[in-house]
Amino acid sequence: MNNHPVYTIKDILRLEVAPALGCTEPAAVALCSAAAASLLPAGEITLIEVWLDPNLYKNAMGVAIPGTMGEYGIDLAAALGAFGGDPTSKLEVFLNIDDSTIKKSQGFIAGNGVIVNLLERRQGIYIKVRIAAGNDRAEAVIESVHDNITSLTLNDRQIAEHPLLRGSLSAHDTVQGLEETLKELSLADLVGLLDNLDEEDLQFMEKGVEFNTALARRGMAEGSGLGIGRTLSRLVEEGLLKRDMVLDASMLTAAASDARMAGVKLPAMSSAGSGNHGLTAVLPIWAVKDYLVLEDHRQVLKAIALSHIVTAYIKAHTGRLSAVCGCSVGAGAGAAAGITYLMNGTLDHIAGAIKNLIEDLAGVICDGAKASCSLKLATAARTAVQASLLSLHGITVQPTDGIVGFTPEQTMKNMGDLSTQGMIETDRTILKIMLNKKFSKIQP
Numbered sequence: 001m002n003n004h005p006v007y008t009i010k011d012i013l014r015l016e017v018a019p020a021l022g023c024t025e026p027a028a029v030a031l032c033s034a035a036a037a038s039l040l041p042a043g044e045i046t047l048i049e050v051w052l053d054p055n056l057y058k059n060a061m062g063v064a065i066p067g068t069m070g071e072y073g074i075d076l077a078a079a080l081g082a083f084g085g086d087p088t089s090k091l092e093v094f095l096n097i098d099d100s101t102i103k104k105s106q107g108f109i110a111g112n113g114v115i116v117n118l119l120e121r122r123q124g125i126y127i128k129v130r131i132a133a134g135n136d137r138a139e140a141v142i143e144s145v146h147d148n149i150t151s152l153t154l155n156d157r158q159i160a161e162h163p164l165l166r167g168s169l170s171a172h173d174t175v176q177g178l179e180e181t182l183k184e185l186s187l188a189d190l191v192g193l194l195d196n197l198d199e200e201d202l203q204f205m206e207k208g209v210e211f212n213t214a215l216a217r218r219g220m221a222e223g224s225g226l227g228i229g230r231t232l233s234r235l236v237e238e239g240l241l242k243r244d245m246v247l248d249a250s251m252l253t254a255a256a257s258d259a260r261m262a263g264v265k266l267p268a269m270s271s272a273g274s275g276n277h278g279l280t281a282v283l284p285i286w287a288v289k290d291y292l293v294l295e296d297h298r299q300v301l302k303a304i305a306l307s308h309i310v311t312a313y314i315k316a317h318t319g320r321l322s323a324v325c326g327c328s329v330g331a332g333a334g335a336a337a338g339i340t341y342l343m344n345g346t347l348d349h350i351a352g353a354i355k356n357l358i359e360d361l362a363g364v365i366c367d368g369a370k371a372s373c374s375l376k377l378a379t380a381a382r383t384a385v386q387a388s389l390l391s392l393h394g395i396t397v398q399p400t401d402g403i404v405g406f407t408p409e410q411t412m413k414n415m416g417d418l419s420t421q422g423m424i425e426t427d428r429t430i431l432k433i434m435l436n437k438k439f440s441k442i443q444p
Contacts, residue, residue, distance in 0.1 A: 009201060025060035027094060030081030032149070039153075178312075285307060310338075314326075317415060
């Protein structure tokens with residue numbers, strides 16, 4: 001018997017979809033650091049110590065931090081959080097970081113003021129930051145969810161009541177319960193949730209479109225980061241590529257990732273704890289709509305809501321961070337489902353699109369957050385459109401093939417098993433390779 005609480009569509013969207021400024025892993029480090037620093041009485045900070053689980057370490061080490069002109073590093077994220085982060089802003093903690101804070105943080109790091117530790121065997125999201133200032137010591141811990149502060153300590157005394165804890169602890173419990181509940185639902189149940197969307201929910205989906213398309217416009221205009229989106233557009237201008245819904249989905253999504261991974265100071269509407277997941281879950285659907293005749297704009301917003309829900313469902317199986325690229329298999333499958341729904345596909349069509357996408361992209365690894373994530377988002381976006389179109393034309397991967405199951409639910413669960421059980425050593429190898437590289441500000 002299911003003893004989990006009942007979650008509404010509004011609960012799912014509010015728990016799984018939220019604004020995030022910059023990559024969520026360095027933002028989570030900065031949030032934890034800001035929370036610890038906020039506990040300290042007046043005094044000059046002398047030391048910041050950070051402990052991270054392997055996956056968070058992998059995703060935080062090489063991605064640009066918003067507002068820093070391309071600077072990166074776990075140590076910099078921690079210092080920025082301590083010296084200028086607002087912990088009440090959660091994953092928008094970098095919002096008020098200015099040049100003086102950046103300069104102070106860089107000087108502090110140059111003086112060996114930040115120590116970063118890797119917890120090699122730790123599983124699941126875990127961050128601990130301990131900050132010393134004079135004779136005082138403050139500590140904060142984040143677990144399971146990027147903005148879930150579970151512990152605050154000042155001078156070895158646990159703080160039981162604090163505004164940063166109350167909402168976070170409740171959110172942690174609810175997200176954990178939500179994931180367990182989602183695992184027990186069928187695809188039909190997930191699609192059925194759309195019947196309960198109200199105007200507030202649809203406006204929230206619209207806000208996500210505004211955030212994510214703003215990033216795409218910036219990436220297209222400036223060629224930020226790796227410049228994948230802008231280069232695809234240039235190839236169209238040169239007559240080497242032709243615009244269609246597949247290319248437009250790829251181009252729009254890549255451009256947004258280009259800007260976000262370059263540290264452009266604009267928020268993304270995240271999905272399942274990841275800004276890049278949010279870009280992939282939303283933007284391919286937004287691109288496809290321009291090729292369709294729609295009677296009601298709300299149909300697009302409902303398709304985006306379904307994309308977020310399917311993304312959350314898959315991530316409940318795979319884990320928030322893993323060796324598998326969640327933008328590809330999680331948000332990519334969500335986008336495929338949303339596109340199929342937008343094009344009036346049946347439940348079987350939606351199921352087929354999810355199966356097609358997972359079979360196509362199951363082997364895409366996550367090798368950390370960085371500028372080249374835009375390549376993977378470009379691939380995920382165009383594959384989502386292709387998976388949908390193929391399913392709508394009766395082409396669906398058969399259950400005799402590979403990890404594809406007889407049902408979409410079993411296929412998504414199999415993807416989770418591959419991620420959580422089959423690729424543990426892969427994940428360690430990826431991080432080992434990354435740690436063996438010497439990152440330099442001047443790239444060869």
